Amino acid sequence: MMEHPARIGNGLLAALPPADFGMLVPHLRKVSLERDAVLVRSGDPIDQIYFPESGTIAFIMEMPNGQTVATAVVGNEGAVGLLTALGPSLSPLTAVVRVAGTSLQISPARFHAAFNRSGAIRHAVQTHARALLAQVQHVAACNALHSVEARMARWLLHIHDRVDGDILPLTQEALSELLGVRRTTVTHVVRKLRTSRAIRSNRRSLIEIDRPRLEAAACECYEVMRRRIDRIISPEEIKAGTHAPPAHKKTSRVRDPLLARLDEAHRETRTHGVTSRRLRGH
Structure with missing residues (x-):
């Protein structure tokens, strides 16, 4: 049985058995975000x-009056548009x-x-749906019950979990869209977090965070959500539902042909990228 390509940077894809992943490889291409x-x-x-390998993507609810608020964020643990596997549909968000990155x-x-x-791919979709639903449900409660300052700290921690380093490239406009508040409110809250030295x-449009101080400023929702979602998307949990077939006779260790094909596709399409289109009303 061929080796699984461990260098894939997306958790959902990396957890698939090689044969199931092989169904997708010829059709995957790498793009910049x-x-x-x-x-x-x-x-x-x-x-x-999209199966992000790096960066962070926010799911935004746009209201008829132009206001926005984030309902969830995903990084390399999840995907965007995955529920369309259940059938053609319009995006609800x-x-x-x-945060810029790359994606398959x-x-x-x-x-x-x-x-x-593939039963393994169906299980990966179910895992993603459970994690996304858990996040959306908890964000709804947090938005209703906690202060803007605590919610901003929580969002910054969620994004920090999905990037490298302590500097987050977030504008006040982006924070306003995440929180569903005016930019003047964002300015006030940023000033408070800066005074407490939770951020600089x-x-x-760069925010440097002090993780311990930011965790102290966040509501309890951050830790509850992190633990709950980590349990859902843990590699052990994902692989437990894949029901991979038993291994056949081992072959000599050679470079995984699946990974080679994906790298070839990357080289052919590395000039492709996803360009910026702004939200309505901004």
């Missing part, structure tokens, strides 16, 4: 599924890149074909 790019807009057909991309039709043939910010 630019900050503030809109991957899909609320009400539009989902024409691509707008997905916006908040596949068309819904190609993914749906593999989804119908500058005019280049």
